[in-house]
Amino acid sequence: MVGRRLLTNIFLTFLILLQALQLDASAREADHIAILLSDTVKSYASPISAFVDEIDMEIRTYNLHGDIRHDPQLQDRLLSVKPKLIFALGAKAAYAAKLWTIEHQDIPVIFAMVYNWQKYNLLNGQSNMAGIASEISPGVQFINLTMFAPSAKKIGVIYSAAYSELIVKKAEEAAALLGIELVERQISSSKDFKRTYRELIREIDGLWILNDPLTYTLDNMAWVEDRCAKDNLVCLGQTRHLTEVGMLLSVLPDMTNIGSQAASMAKSIIFQGESPRKIGVMEPLGTHVLVNQRTAERIGLQFSSQAMSMATKVIK
Amino acid sequence: MNRRFLLATLFLSAFFYFSLAPTVPAGRASHKTDFYFYYPDSTLTNLSRLKYNMDMLLREGTDTVQFQPFHHKVDFDRMVKITRPALVLLPEWYYRSYGKELDLTPVLTPIRDGRSDYTKVLLVRKKSPYTLDNLSGLTIAMTPMGPHTVEYLNKELFAGKNVDFSSCHILNVGKDADALFSVALGQVDAALIGTDTLKMMSQMNKKLTDTLKSLSQSSPIPLPLLCVRRGDMNGEDVKRVTQHLFEQGRHSALPEIMEILQIDGWQKITN
Numbered sequence: 001m002v003g004r005r006l007l008t009n010i011f012l013t014f015l016i017l018l019q020a021l022q023l024d025a026s027a028r029e030a031d032h033i034a035i036l037l038s039d040t041v042k043s044y045a046s047p048i049s050a051f052v053d054e055i056d057m058e059i060r061t062y063n064l065h066g067d068i069r070h071d072p073q074l075q076d077r078l079l080s081v082k083p084k085l086i087f088a089l090g091a092k093a094a095y096a097a098k099l100w101t102i103e104h105q106d107i108p109v110i111f112a113m114v115y116n117w118q119k120y121n122l123l124n125g126q127s128n129m130a131g132i133a134s135e136i137s138p139g140v141q142f143i144n145l146t147m148f149a150p151s152a153k154k155i156g157v158i159y160s161a162a163y164s165e166l167i168v169k170k171a172e173e174a175a176a177l178l179g180i181e182l183v184e185r186q187i188s189s190s191k192d193f194k195r196t197y198r199e200l201i202r203e204i205d206g207l208w209i210l211n212d213p214l215t216y217t218l219d220n221m222a223w224v225e226d227r228c229a230k231d232n233l234v235c236l237g238q239t240r241h242l243t244e245v246g247m248l249l250s251v252l253p254d255m256t257n258i259g260s261q262a263a264s265m266a267k268s269i270i271f272q273g274e275s276p277r278k279i280g281v282m283e284p285l286g287t288h289v290l291v292n293q294r295t296a297e298r299i300g301l302q303f304s305s306q307a308m309s310m311a312t313k314v315i316k
Numbered sequence: 317m318n319r320r321f322l323l324a325t326l327f328l329s330a331f332f333y334f335s336l337a338p339t340v341p342a343g344r345a346s347h348k349t350d351f352y353f354y355y356p357d358s359t360l361t362n363l364s365r366l367k368y369n370m371d372m373l374l375r376e377g378t379d380t381v382q383f384q385p386f387h388h389k390v391d392f393d394r395m396v397k398i399t400r401p402a403l404v405l406l407p408e409w410y411y412r413s414y415g416k417e418l419d420l421t422p423v424l425t426p427i428r429d430g431r432s433d434y435t436k437v438l439l440v441r442k443k444s445p446y447t448l449d450n451l452s453g454l455t456i457a458m459t460p461m462g463p464h465t466v467e468y469l470n471k472e473l474f475a476g477k478n479v480d481f482s483s484c485h486i487l488n489v490g491k492d493a494d495a496l497f498s499v500a501l502g503q504v505d506a507a508l509i510g511t512d513t514l515k516m517m518s519q520m521n522k523k524l525t526d527t528l529k530s531l532s533q534s535s536p537i538p539l540p541l542l543c544v545r546r547g548d549m550n551g552e553d554v555k556r557v558t559q560h561l562f563e564q565g566r567h568s569a570l571p572e573i574m575e576i577l578q579i580d581g582w583q584k585i586t587n
Contacts, residue, residue: 046390049390049394050388050390053389053390053393053394054390054488137501137503139497139500139501140497140498140501143497143500143501143521143524146520146521146524147520147521150520150521174501177500177501177523177524177527178521178523178524179523254387254490254494256387256388256390256391256490257388257488257489257490257494259390260388260389260390260460260488260489260490261487261488261489263488264485264486264487264488265487267485267486268455268485272483272485274453274485282503283503285457285487285489285494285495285497285498285503285504286489286490286491286494287494287497289361304520305575306359306516306519306520307520308362308365309359309360309361309362309365309576310361310362310493311361311362312361312362312363312387313362313364314362314364314365
């Protein structure tokens with residue numbers, strides 16, 4: 001009798017332990033983050049690597065391979081075990097993450113590497129979306145400009161209202177903070193760029209080149225990269241190429257740091273209960289600063305030793 | 317049968333892992349001594365300038381030492397674990413977190429203004445309503461300080477200073493200047509940055525730093541440590557490099573390196 005009761009107790013204890021182990025296993029199974037990629041893109045490697053390094057959780061990676069319809073089962077696989085968060089890289093991944101979580105807004109999403117994220121309406125109707133923009137804020141660009149060319153006080157900007165009105169508004173605030181005067185000119189056709197530049201040149205010490213489709217055309221850039229130096233103008237761009245071919249300065253997002261920043265945001269959401277909506281879309285905080293020393297010499301500008309130590313890359 | 321198969325697979329996997337795992341990355345000459353640099357709190361971002369001068373210094377004594385600076389913790393983490401460099405200059409928190417695992421011994425530390433430490437300040441915008449009593453929920457930008465950052469801040473750097481980082485959201489940035497810019501522009505609520513960076517930035521752009529105020533200053537933080545891997549303590553290259561750095565003035569590239577690193581000299585670590 002006693003022996004049977006003992007056996008029953010042992011059996012029950014075993015069952016409880018087994019159940020506990022299973023529960024623990026399923027809990028652990030659920031404790032993962034899904035990384036959703038738009039495609040296999042080389043530039044995603046460094047943010048992913050930084051993200052994974054800083055997040056102490058299981059990571060499962062899913063790839064759209066350039067087409068949201070490429071694998072019809074992908075959404076089900078991703079959602080079959082609810083991830084703690086989705087880190088979406090690229091516009092297609094961000095959009096897919098938005099669509100797939102419309103009915104699952106308890107799954108937070110952080111997106112990154114989405115150019116012009118506003119045009120995808122990623123935040124509309126979603127309370128679970130946060131992100132990191134792909135463009136460096138005008139303020140950070142101007143701060144760097146003041147360090148490398150402190151005498152440049154009047155900065156011109158040629159832009160189209162349709163594409164760049166918001167960023168120019170933001171730039172006005174940043175310029176005021178730094179004691180810079182922003183001289184603005186709107187254009188409605190890319191052909192107006194050169195004429196507007198010639199008109200503007202008399203009023204400015206520097207030119208801020210926007211990634212605006214009406215100004216940033218191959219023809220306009222090939223023309224202006226040479227004109228800036230000829231006109232002794234401090235030209236500030238946002239691409240590596242512009243500085244390599246002759247513009248003075250470019251301030252770009254630090255791609256690795258985008259991964260670290262996303263990891264910090266993810267930790268706040270997962271472990272501290274921060275709401276993605278409250279975080280919203282942040283600007284990338286890490287920067288790469290490229291300066292062209294040849295151009296500096298050509299326009300008679302001498303960098304201070306302190307400024308030189310701030311450049312990530314000096315083109316000689 | 318299955319169990320036997322499983323055991324055999326495990327044994328073979330372990331055998332191949334340990335016998336084929338690379339000890340040095342492919343393409344790297346095995347006789348080279350690696351010297352790594354990772355110090356995110358430095359005012360220096362232009363690591364190619366440091367590398368150029370450090371290569372000059374190292375060439376004067378030996379051509380077998382390879383100097384490699386790192387911008388990002390993730391890259392440094394990966395390489396330091398794969399390559400196990402003989403010499404590393406790294407933050408003190410990194411040594412405390414991983415020094416034992418990496419088998420490192422600190423031998424030298426820089427001196428700046430007669431001190432081997434520095435402090436960090438917690439900055440907010442002057443217009444912001446934040447005080448030390450209401451830091452809850454604040455987003456703070458700062459360079460990485462290891463796996464237990466909040467604990468390190470609360471229990472060591474700001475112990476007894478009435479600051480509690482437990483409910484703050486820490487955002488890691490690669491360099492101090494980025495943290496400063498982000499608080500000045502309102503992208504984050506606060507930034508924790510080195511006083512040297514603040515001093516340098518106020519010389520370069522006073523208008524910007526004038527928009528900020530300090531809420532608190534940390535206790536002294538040791539300057540980075542030059543560490544040697546224990547097995548390489550008596551290596552010729554290691555002895556030569558530490559001697560070059562310590563015996564200031566003998567080598568033409570050293571003053572430039574000291575200027576780049578904003579240090580005045582080196583001090584031996586005895587214990």
